[in-house]
Amino acid sequence: MQIINARLRQRPELFSIHIDQGQFSKIDIQQDTLAASEETIDAAGNLVCAPFVEPHIHLDAALTAGEPEWNQSGTLFEGIERWSQRKPMLNEADIRRRALSTIELLVQNGVQAIRTHADTTDPTLIGVRTLCALRDELKDKIDLQVVAFPQDGMLSYPNGVKLMEEALEIGADVVGGIPHFEYTRELGEKSVKLIIELAKKYDRLIDVHCDEIDDPNSRFLEFLACEALFHDMGSKVTASHTTAMHSYDNAYCSKLFRLLKNSGINFISCPTESIHLQGRFDTYPKRRGVTRVKELRAADINVCLGQDSIFDPWYSLGNGKLLRTLDFAMHICQMMGYQDYARALDMITDNSAKTLCLKGYGIEVGNPANFILLEGHDDYSVLRKQGEVLLSVRHGNIIMERALSRVLTPSWVAQITA
The missing domain is CATH 2.30.40.10 (Urease, subunit C, domain 1)
Incomplete structure (x- = not known):
């Protein structure tokens, strides 16, 4: 050719x-x-x-919006409640059908590598099993990474740690977490330590839903970055969302960015979903609720963009077009200078490939x-x-x-x- x-x-x-x-x-x-x-x-x-790389999506939940109920408040936490209602309806055929339809949509829009989260707070682990099987079936057609993701908390869900280990033994590629959703700060910090331990034990990558909240006191990012630094694992560690950073004051961020840079961790922002879910408790002024993408880029910290959801309990739109996500990010984060445009595609190509540790890209x-x-x-x-x-x-x-x-x-x- x-x-x-x-x-x-x-x-x-x-x-x-x-x-x-x-x-x-x-x-x-x-x-x-x-x-x-x-x-x-x-x-x-x-x-x-x-090729475009989709670094953050939930294929097990895709195409389920309104089943059995819609997320009326538009909040992250109601989305989790609606997903809890949908989980008992999951089976292999259901997940395969929806995941394949979504993958096809992504491929039609230039994506050739995907990192998907699969919920481990389900005693059957049907999402993990099905998506790992699909990964192996499609390996010649697309690069698919599966994250073992404890949607309801690793330590706040019954047998959460045991289910996480079982998911890794099934073959999940990445250890996930959600420390800000654990019942207490102490449990959140403990969960981060467990994530590091499991990643080292099973030789896996790490991708944590980190501080996906408006609360400026949610600061698990510094804890995750510090653990990654001390264990020399930064290139294998990703902090997804980090929307609380939008509410951090500049004095704290000036200190935080030094740690983030030294740690070498990666960042994923999902701007369309974040601007929809965050700021829901504000009247006016209303926060955008998207992490500091522009500032991370300026600090030469690896940051990329994902869609997160396509027609699910958290986000009822989505069309598989990462260029749409990039367009939103450039506007929301005020990256509208020509110097921003000149390398805009990095955030849905090279930076994402680095986050996924793709070889030969x-x-x-x-x-x-x-x-x-x-x-x-x-x-x-x-x-x-x-x-x-x-x-x-x-x-x-x-x-x-x-x-x-x-x-x-x-x-x-x-x-x-x-």
């Missing part, structure tokens, strides 16, 4: 990209625009980009030939136009193709602009 007339990120030239036996074999600068042939894919000046000779073709010639034009994903290729094989949309200009407009 050969792709011609392609743009690459941060490069002004046109490129010709050669693929042999499922790997990038040669990447050449073109001197002139080449003519297409049957043996080539003509990128037509559009952007060839590493990126458009480089010798790497697996995994890429997408985006409508636009650079990060800014793709973001501004919300460009379509025109093509998705994995190991040199086309897994999704979409025709470039064309809009006919009315004749009266043509006359005016002639």
Whole structure:
């Protein structure tokens, strides 16, 4: 396979990209625009980009909004209550059907790697079992990581630690946690220590729902970062949400960021979900409730973006488009300068791949030939136009193709602009 007339990120030239036996074999600068042939894919000046990565979603809960009841208050905690009502209805066929539909939607929108959370506060662990089985079935088609996630708390749920260990023995890739939802601060801190112990025991990554609350006194992030630093595990540790940081004062954050930088931990923000769920107890002024994405980027701390939910008890919208999530983040976090746009796609590509510890990611000779073709010639034009994903290729094989949309200009407009 050969792709011609392609743009690459941060490069002004046109490129010709050669693929042999499922790997990038040669990447050449073109001197002139080449003519297409049957043996080539003509990128037509559009952007060839590493695949999108969805670092935070709940496939076991996807497509369940309103079953059996809707989240009327729009709060995180009512969402957890509604999910508790839905859990007894779970079975393998139900989870497989919804998860596969959601994965298909993500693939159609350029995603080739997914980290999904699976609830361990369910004595059957059906979500963990089903998603681990799907991961193994789909391994040639998509990278899927499964997080053992104690939705109702590891220490505040009966046999929560035992269920977590069982989930890891089943094969979950990542140890999850939710310290701010444990009954007490002491239990929250103890849960973080247990997460570290389990990750070391089973050689797994860590992804913690951390301080997903408006309370400025919720400060498990500093505890998690400190444990990661002292155990030299920062690159394997992720703090998801951290929405309480939006309510921290600047004096505390100036101290906190030093620890965060030294720890080397990763961050995931889910801006569409956070701005929906947080600030629900405010009148006015009303907090955005999204973590300090702009400040984390400025401090050179790895931060990426996820969708979190697609039509579930916490968020009843969602369409699988990470570009929509990125657009929301740029607005909400006031990252609207050209310097912000120039590397915007990092937060749904390279930064996410780093968070998931993906190997061989990126458009480089010798790497697996995994890429997408985006409508636009650079990060800014793709973001501004919300460009379509025109093509998705994995190991040199086309897994999704979409025709470039064309809009006919009315004749009266043509006359005016002639």
